[in-house]
Amino acid sequence: MNLKKYPFVLLLLMISFAGFSQNSSLFSKEMASRLASLPIHCIDQEFPNKTGHSSDSPDDHRLLPSELHPSFYGCLDWHSSVHGHWMLAKLLKTYPDLPEREQIIAIFNRNFDPARIKVEAEYFTKYKTTRTFERTYGWAWLLKLDQELATWDTPLARQWHQNLQPLTLALVELWTNFLPKQTYPNRTGVHPNTAFGLVFALDWARTVGNPAFEKAVIEKSKVFYEKNESTPAYLEPDGSDFLSPSLEIADLMRRVLPAKDFEKWLNTFYEKRSIDTIIRMPIVSDRTDFQIVHLDGLSLSRAWCMKGIAKTLPASHPWKKLFNDTAGQFLLKTLPNVTSGNYGGDHWLASFAVYAIFD
Numbered sequence: 001m002n003l004k005k006y007p008f009v010l011l012l013l014m015i016s017f018a019g020f021s022q023n024s025s026l027f028s029k030e031m032a033s034r035l036a037s038l039p040i041h042c043i044d045q046e047f048p049n050k051t052g053h054s055s056d057s058p059d060d061h062r063l064l065p066s067e068l069h070p071s072f073y074g075c076l077d078w079h080s081s082v083h084g085h086w087m088l089a090k091l092l093k094t095y096p097d098l099p100e101r102e103q104i105i106a107i108f109n110r111n112f113d114p115a116r117i118k119v120e121a122e123y124f125t126k127y128k129t130t131r132t133f134e135r136t137y138g139w140a141w142l143l144k145l146d147q148e149l150a151t152w153d154t155p156l157a158r159q160w161h162q163n164l165q166p167l168t169l170a171l172v173e174l175w176t177n178f179l180p181k182q183t184y185p186n187r188t189g190v191h192p193n194t195a196f197g198l199v200f201a202l203d204w205a206r207t208v209g210n211p212a213f214e215k216a217v218i219e220k221s222k223v224f225y226e227k228n229e230s231t232p233a234y235l236e237p238d239g240s241d242f243l244s245p246s247l248e249i250a251d252l253m254r255r256v257l258p259a260k261d262f263e264k265w266l267n268t269f270y271e272k273r274s275i276d277t278i279i280r281m282p283i284v285s286d287r288t289d290f291q292i293v294h295l296d297g298l299s300l301s302r303a304w305c306m307k308g309i310a311k312t313l314p315a316s317h318p319w320k321k322l323f324n325d326t327a328g329q330f331l332l333k334t335l336p337n338v339t340s341g342n343y344g345g346d347h348w349l350a351s352f353a354v355y356a357i358f359d
Helices: 007-017 029-042 078-094 102-109 113-127 135-150 155-181 194-208 211-225 245-256 259-269 272-278 295-314 318-337 349-359
Strands: none
Touching: 007 113, 029 078, 029 211, 029 349, 078 102, 078 135, 078 349, 135 155, 135 194, 155 211, 194 245, 194 259, 211 245, 245 259, 245 272, 245 295, 259 295, 259 349, 295 318, 295 349, 318 349
């Protein structure tokens, strides 16, 4: 690659070497603007589209994505549209004078319109099979979006947050009812991963002040993971993973357990061969392949998990520096690929990059 032709890549590399993975204050408005352009481009792009809709009849089978989901129909699928909106909220909150400000405001005014959100909320009860739609990956990103709006103290953000509540509350109710019935966690490296969802659910509950939901999430997290030992992370990753099953669990348990208890838990959770595996950079052989490009997301999600775990560990722990350094390298090597020009990554990777930088 001729880096002189790609000033954004050069900027990413320079900031990476400066250590921005440990300090989001080094993130620039120019970077934010470049990344914001990706969801702005695809939020209104209806096709290609992967709806995930299970049809009840010929009538709803014929509906367009924008008819099923008038707010979140673009960016290939519902969850990518949701976390694209989250990213735009995060960036505009961080840089109120972002050049794309008016575009973002127009998108939010349209897609957070109460009539559109009402249709989105009703979707989860209108059809026979939609109560499980986007469970729990899309649910988690919707709560992350709600959390971002809830902590954004401007008149517009307060209105958007208020408008989103019917959908937010519908998903919290679904999740609250689901938790007691979920006997086993999903330990996959893709969308159904249980630990990833519970991380965002717990963060949301603590931020907005929902102690009942917080308690339910903590209790279920302990049931699923507190006694886990010698996790087989040496088998990671699968060929289309964008999450690390083991690191997502660790990222959750650092939130659930007191710091000293978490350190003891982590020491029995990982063996050396598993640590040796998860610090290796995933190989992405074809970024035009919509599944293989998931592995770029894996590098970014590993980075945010390792950063968070390192932050929790004491200075004397040997994995603190290792995880910090590895997270920085994963970001350094992956960020130039976020804007690869291939829709398979461009429709979602920027959100992962922003979360990895700011989390």
